[in-house]
Amino acid sequence: MSIVNPSFIEEMSRFTEFNAYACINCGSCTALCPMGIDLLPRRMFRHVMLGLEDKVLENTENIFSCLLCKMCEENCPKDVPIVDNIKSIRWYINREIFKLGRN
Amino acid sequence: MSDKRRIGVYVCHCGGNISDYVDVEKVRDAVKDDQDVVISKNVMFACSDATQQEMIEDIEKEKLDGLVVASCSPMLHLQTFKAVAQRANLNQYQYTQVNLREQCSWTHRDNMEKATEKGIKLVRAGIARTRLTEPLVNIRIETKPKTLVIGGGVSGLRAALALADLGLAVFIVEKEYEVGGWTKKWGKMFPNNKIGSETINTLREQIRQHEAITLFTGAELIKKEGSVGDFAVKIKLVNHEIISFDVGAIIVATGFDSYEPFDGEYGYGLNGVVTLPQFKEMVDKSNGSLNLNGSRVKNLAYIYCVGSRQPEDGDLENPNLYCSRYCCSAAVHTASCVADVDPGINQYHLYRDMRTYGKYEVMFEDAGNKKSLFVRFDGEALPEVKESDDSLIVKVNDMLDGGEEIEIGVDLVVLVTGMVPRKNENLTNILKIPIGLDGFYNEIHPKLRPVETVVAGIFIAGSSQGPKTLAESVISSLSAASKSAGLLMKGYVDLEPFIAEVNTDKCIWCGECEKSCPYGAIEKVFCDTKEVATVISALCKGGGVCIPDCPEDAIELKGYSDNQIKSMIDALMKEVV
Numbered sequence: 001m002s003i004v005n006p007s008f009i010e011e012m013s014r015f016t017e018f019n020a021y022a023c024i025n026c027g028s029c030t031a032l033c034p035m036g037i038d039l040l041p042r043r044m045f046r047h048v049m050l051g052l053e054d055k056v057l058e059n060t061e062n063i064f065s066c067l068l069c070k071m072c073e074e075n076c077p078k079d080v081p082i083v084d085n086i087k088s089i090r091w092y093i094n095r096e097i098f099k100l101g102r103n
Numbered sequence: 104m105s106d107k108r109r110i111g112v113y114v115c116h117c118g119g120n121i122s123d124y125v126d127v128e129k130v131r132d133a134v135k136d137d138q139d140v141v142i143s144k145n146v147m148f149a150c151s152d153a154t155q156q157e158m159i160e161d162i163e164k165e166k167l168d169g170l171v172v173a174s175c176s177p178m179l180h181l182q183t184f185k186a187v188a189q190r191a192n193l194n195q196y197q198y199t200q201v202n203l204r205e206q207c208s209w210t211h212r213d214n215m216e217k218a219t220e221k222g223i224k225l226v227r228a229g230i231a232r233t234r235l236t237e238p239l240v241n242i243r244i245e246t247k248p249k250t251l252v253i254g255g256g257v258s259g260l261r262a263a264l265a266l267a268d269l270g271l272a273v274f275i276v277e278k279e280y281e282v283g284g285w286t287k288k289w290g291k292m293f294p295n296n297k298i299g300s301e302t303i304n305t306l307r308e309q310i311r312q313h314e315a316i317t318l319f320t321g322a323e324l325i326k327k328e329g330s331v332g333d334f335a336v337k338i339k340l341v342n343h344e345i346i347s348f349d350v351g352a353i354i355v356a357t358g359f360d361s362y363e364p365f366d367g368e369y370g371y372g373l374n375g376v377v378t379l380p381q382f383k384e385m386v387d388k389s390n391g392s393l394n395l396n397g398s399r400v401k402n403l404a405y406i407y408c409v410g411s412r413q414p415e416d417g418d419l420e421n422p423n424l425y426c427s428r429y430c431c432s433a434a435v436h437t438a439s440c441v442a443d444v445d446p447g448i449n450q451y452h453l454y455r456d457m458r459t460y461g462k463y464e465v466m467f468e469d470a471g472n473k474k475s476l477f478v479r480f481d482g483e484a485l486p487e488v489k490e491s492d493d494s495l496i497v498k499v500n501d502m503l504d505g506g507e508e509i510e511i512g513v514d515l516v517v518l519v520t521g522m523v524p525r526k527n528e529n530l531t532n533i534l535k536i537p538i539g540l541d542g543f544y545n546e547i548h549p550k551l552r553p554v555e556t557v558v559a560g561i562f563i564a565g566s567s568q569g570p571k572t573l574a575e576s577v578i579s580s581l582s583a584a585s586k587s588a589g590l591l592m593k594g595y596v597d598l599e600p601f602i603a604e605v606n607t608d609k610c611i612w613c614g615e616c617e618k619s620c621p622y623g624a625i626e627k628v629f630c631d632t633k634e635v636a637t638v639i640s641a642l643c644k645g646g647g648v649c650i651p652d653c654p655e656d657a658i659e660l661k662g663y664s665d666n667q668i669k670s671m672i673d674a675l676m677k678e679v680v
Contacts, residue, residue, distance in 0.1 A: 006449040
């Protein structure tokens with residue numbers, strides 16, 4: 001059971017805007033990922049949009065395994081800015097887990 | 104009956120369709136010496152031009168007064184061979200089609216011997232019937248160039264305008280005091296954001312200016328008699344006055360009702376749980392922000408498929424199995440309108456399948472771009488709505504996140520309700536048009552005759568036939584208008600002469616037939632010295648229910664007389680040697 005938190009995404013967007021609303025959950029991104037990370041980016045973005053903070057934070061390893069190669073973004077049929085979104089999540093994790101970049 | 108008849112019999116091979124399983128030569132040999140058969144032939148394709156021509160020559164040369172073709176189903180070629188008879192100056196009702204293909208060869212491929220035996224019996228029965236045929240003439244009815252449109256919603260109004268533009272008179276009967284139906288109540292409507300009430304105002308103004316259209320509001324149809332081309336209708340007006348007039352066709356455009364959730368269905372009845380039409384009204388009236396009970400709505404959830412696609416094996420007595428078609432599109436469009444009013448509102452869409460079909464797909468994308476979030480649930484695990492301190496909690500398993508159970512706290516839950524058939528029992532009984540399993544009015548053929556009903560001259564338009572968007576309703580109403588105009592502008596209709604006939608010598612006027620006739624086609628008249636029954640030919644449908652009810656056996660159905668039926672049974676029972 002997870003509680004949806006609508007304001008989480010606003011917090012996430014304080015670095016750069018997080019936007020994955022155009023995602024149609026086709027899974028191209030996951031299929032194309034050279035790192036074979038099965039969680040990123042589709043489901044991770046879903047966790048952010050639903051505000052499931054715990055799910056985001058417990059995937060810190062996965063999020064930092066991303067090469068930012070843009071294979072997914074280049075092939076996204078809905079032009080979701082995947083790399084920018086991942087940067088947003090990294091910024092958030094840096095702040096929350098590694099206590100970096102706080103003012 | 105003892106008169107000598109001259110009958111021609113043609114037994115078709117159908118290029119093997121019949122002759123592979125029925126020995127057609129043997130069938131012909133078995134009947135060639137039957138009483139009154141003067142010519143009998145085997146033909147490869149009875150329907151071919153050459154064979155049709157051969158039949159015409161035979162009829163003329165042999166002076167035939169009866170024709171039997173043993174071939175396929177009458178559904179396929181009855182009209183073909185009726186036309187052959189007519190071209191040879193033989194009355195078309197002295198032709199009998201014997202179904203040797205669908206009802207014999209195709210059904211009994213496993214047993215050629217028995218199939219042949221059955222074929223012989225069927226052809227004999229056809230000959231027996233033909234022997235007792237009389238020349239009959241169609242009943243021609245002059246059509247009244249006027250149409251009655253029942254229902255003054257967008258479908259009814261648009262159909263009325265189309266007919267009036269063709270120069271035909273139209274009467275619109277609307278039971279409410281104002282025209283416009285659902286459309287009048289709504290603001291921005293998809294796909295072009297035109298305001299519903301403005302659409303209706305435009306139509307109403309055009310109708311006001313049209314002399315050919317008479318509009319009755321607060322009125323209802325209370326009686327309908329007659330048949331295609333010439334119906335007599337009675338309308339009860341708003342002041343309880345009853346008026347009567349004749350029309351040639353009737354268009355039923357009575358629309359739909361919105362599904363009313365039962366108490367507790369997804370929390371219906373709780374403060375903040377509303378149906379889509381109720382929500383639509385809130386959005387239409389909102390000005391700068393969306394409010395519920397005076398406080399601003401911040402989070403809201405839509406639950407889709409409420410009242411549609413209900414499980415067949417669930418607890419519901421009469422589940423709506425169909426998809427209501429318009430609701431997905433209407434809900435995502437409404438969500439876009441909400442985002443335009445207040446972009447800060449978080450909107451969660453809990454859906455089973457997103458059916459924003461065709462061009463409406465762009466509205467789904469638009470809603471996503473305006474930050475609506477879509478959560479898919481499984482039909483087996485429906486969302487739950489419960490009340491918490493000062494808000495509502497929606498619980499759902501998100502199929503797009505591996506079935507993760509999530510809880511969303513919201514101020515408002517919108518139940519995306521579908522369309523249900525309008526309860527119009529009185530009207531249905533008056534018009535005697537059939538209702539489908541889903542409760543909507545039934546068309547004759549879903550693909551090829553989508554606006555005609557089994558009652559000739561009565562058409563169905565708009566969402567009275569099934570769930571439709573506004574645009575689809577108008578398409579269907581214009582289709583009904585053109586079918587209606589096609590009927591009326593020809594000026595006449597020919598009806599088959601298979602109607603009841605009273606033998607006045609036998610009739611004792613007991614009134615049983617009058618009681619049994621559902622069409623009111625029997626009336627009492629004086630004949631010589633006594634009262635007898637007579638049949639009003641324009642009203643009789645040839646249903647035949649009066650015949651077994653007559654204690655004196657005084658009624659016959661033309662074309663299907665007792666003697667004909669008995670002789671056919673005798674022929675079918677006769678042993679094949």
